[in-house]
Amino acid sequence: MRRALLAALLLSGAPARALEWVPIGGIGALGGLHTFDGSRGSFTGNLDATFAPALRLSDSWAALPSARAEFEGTRRLADVLGTATPVQQRAEGRVGVRGVYGDPSSRWRLKPGISYDAELLKETKDEDWGRGLFDHQRLTVGGEVELLTDEPHSARFGADWFKVLYPNYTTLESMAAYQFRGQSLSRELVGEHALDREGYQFSLAGDGALGPRAVWEGRTAVVWSTFPNQRIVDEGGQLTSDNREDVFVDASLALRMPHEWNADRRALAGFELGLTANSSNQNGYDATRGRFQPGFYDFTEWRAVPSATLILGPVRRPVRVTATLGWKRREYPHRSPQDSGGADRGGALVSTEWTGGLSLSYPMTKRLSLAFELDRASASSNQDFQPFYRYSYQATTALAGVRWDW
Amino acid sequence: MRRFLLIAVAAALAGPASAAVLRQASGLVQVRLAGSDRWRPAGREARALSAGDALRTGFNARAALELDGGAALELGANTQMSLDAGVRGGTIVNLLFGSARVSARALGGRPLEVRTPTATGRTRSEAAAWRALVGGGGNSVFEIESGLVAVEDSRGASLRLRDGERVEADLAGLHEPETVPTPARARREDFAGRMRRELALDRETDAPQRLVAGEVRRTEYELGRALTDAAGLRVRAEEFVVRTGPASFSIVALNGRRGTGLSYFSWSGTFDRALPVNLSGVFAILPGSVDAPAPWTLTSYAAARSNGSDALVVRGVGGHQVDLNHNADPTDDVSVLFDPATGVFAGVAGRAVYKTLFDGSGVYADGVLKRGWTGTNIQSQADAVAALANDPLSGAALTAPLPVFTSNSTFPDAAAARRIDYESYGDGTSIATDNRAVAPGGGVVSGAAFGGATSAPAFQSALLRSAFETTTSASEFRRAVDVMVSPRMLIETGGLP
Secondary structure, eight states: OHHHHHHHHHHTTOOGGGOEEEEEEEEEEEEEEEEETTEEOOOEEEEEEEEEEEEEOSSSEEEEEEEEEEEEOSOOTTSOGGGOOSOOEEEEEEEEEEEEEOOTTOSEEEEEEEEEEEEEEEOSTTOOTTOOTTOEEEEEEEEEEEEEEETTEEEEEEEEEEEEEOTTOOOHHHHHHHHTTTSSOSOTTOOSSTTOEEEEEEEEEEEEEOGGGOEEEEEEEEEEEEEEEEEEEOTTSOEEEEEEEEEEEEEEEEEEEEEEEETTEEEEEEEEEEEEEEEESOOEEETTTTEEETTTTOEEEEEEEEEEEEEESOSSSOEEEEEEEEEEEEEETTOOOBOTTSOBOOSOEEEEEEEEEEEEEEESSSSEEEEEEEEEEEEEESOOOOSSSOSSEEEEEEEEEEEEEO | OHHHHHHHHHHHHHSSOEEEEEEEEESSEEEEOTTOOOOEEOOSSOEEEETTOEEEEOTTOEEEEEETTSOEEEEOSSOEEEEEEOGGGOEEEEEEEEEEEEEESOOTTOOEEEEOSSEEEEEOSSSEEEEEEEOGGGOEEEEEEESOEEEEETTSOEEEEOTTEEEEEETTEEOOOEEOOOHHHHHHHHHHHHHHHHHHHHHHTHHHHHHHHHHHHHHHHHTTOEEEOTTSOEEEEEEEEEEEETTEEEEEEEEEETTTEEEEEEEEEEESSOOOSSTHHHHHTSSOEESSOOSSOEEEEEEEEEOSSOEEEEEEESOEEEEGGGSSOGGGOOSEEEETTTTEEEEOTTSOEEEEEOSEEEEEETTEEEEEEEOSSOSSGGGOEEOSSBOTTTOOBOSSOOOOEEEEEEOSOTTBOEEEEEEEETTSOEEEEEEEEEOTTSSBOBGGGGTTOOSTTHHHHHHTTSEEEEEEEETTOSSOEEEEOOHHHHHHTTOOO
């Protein structure tokens, strides 16, 4: 493998005399439980592995091919929990190459990249791997420009083109148009793979010192997606010739404040404010009451996450204990909350989630650590109509295992 | 040499004795003279530095100094240091942060100290080369390339380091000495560190896409398009309206399951006049119109449940509006009516309630007429005449008279919200409909959630709170028709008794 890589690089014209490679990677294996509103899942595990043979091609050029595989049998609280499916297992594979170009005397770095990512989901007991409804694949091509402002701080701007395919998601309506041809069971212009999307992602991130005792970190990403197979729904519930377009924004600003009592006892306090929002030209249509719902896909979500980390022991292999508290509030301005029977209440649909987390990383050897994680979420909403999606719930995830990094 | 002599003479005449000479400066290099608060550019020319003077370098900058006694000091980027006079004419370098490399062939007996916030390094041999690095919190690293160097921490503990050794020091004191990585290994570790950072940055670009994928999935669930049936199996569902003509439309609920393909419930209605684009007003009068007749009269309809090969179809023709609360039949009075606009059952007793009655209706299982009725401008359902020998819609003569039938509803599991409607025909055939309220994630909703309700409107009201699965089987069917559909859709169109 190594020989093949070297040969490939030689053929590509890279200066072989400067070539060296350093393997980077890690493996994590955690077992645990996830509970959702009192129903306890079985004991399962999460496994992730990353391997990246970093290649120094010259003093200016480096390449970072990487491969990552993940299996998630124990659901994490960062997932979309309200789906409340009886089973959820997730597997993900990703391969990519990131180039890093930078003249050693320059503050600028240019990082072109390409990656392919496939995510598989098993949400019900009759779904097999590779046949999940929401399985998807993503191809991303783009790059990042970084300006080293004051090492190790920098500012980064990224732009990527992407295409996401959901191979197992074909609209039933398009299938009906084919299967029940001649019957009025589908609308004109209906598309097949309505969730497929493509577009551009732009990101701006940076960090810097705020005096001697604090560091700020900021990040903004804008994802502009077009859905070439999803037509806009009009006031009468029919499909128009226009396609759906979404603009998704995720931004965060964090303050980190390190503190040191002595060399063996340190702490890192943090506070993060975040905003996630989506704006879409797609509308909703409630076919059970013939009601047009413009702006159905729009939402705004604010979040605040204070955290504190205690770092104990030697600098190279400290014990880390982290506690986090999270709050987020999501509002759908164009959706009306409903009572448990589906009757409208008026106003905007709002949901609030509180989370608390505790994690411990305990180094055993230079590269091996024990890891413990305990997370709890409590969500509430003014939406009481929840036959399909749970807006109010209590969920807990507990994990324990080992992590090996090299 | 001549310039150096001039500088030395000038420095000697100008003030305190020179402790060092700044030989080279590249990038941003600044000097702060003793007693001053201002940092000034060091300039490109060699200049003398005295005890009390300080020097700092910026990003990617370098500085080289020649210390009194002949030692050389190279400062890396982002470094700050100051000079002090030591004992016996020696020099003290206070390294506040950054990196410095010391090399000396012959110190001539003048001691050289490099002081960091947490330790002090002293050359102990005539020739030595070593590095001192100061990081966050004043943590220091001393690395010896050649010679002998003594390192002492702030608590007075000391040790001697030789070629190829290094030690870290922090506020807790000196750590265990280690072997210095070779230049090749150091370069490799530095590269690995930078690449680990790149790997982390590479992952960051995936995070927004992961969020978007989550939102796409969340919305599909919120819209009820990804369901789990009572058996815990995946059911996909889509509900939409198809405009089939200016005065007609269809409501369609499609289901998709693995292995069994598509199934659906559809209701198609034709009205006496053109309908508006926005159908919410039309939906509002589907169950009935209170106080006044609806502006649109449903003249015919067809409600179908099908798995693609088998179908149970109910058809009605000759629709007209009748005020059931003021007709001659007191048994069909309406006291409670579902209001699609609000989604609740409202009391309408004593008020005029116009519902649509049909002069012809038939129920067909795979095209076989099971039962039906006919009438002429009927004013009450009691006015309808059961079909016996002719198709109630086409009037065609049947090959055999329709058998009599009986119907009943049972609740097979008292602990579950489940009702089975059963029709038994005299010819031995039957039609059964198994209605269940499905809990999120699968399973049937507990009967307690229905509060013991077994009939409309209490039963229907309770159904509105859950996903709903209805399975229809008939003797004529090859397999049952299983559909998850909004109960609201069935209540509005009269498909749920």
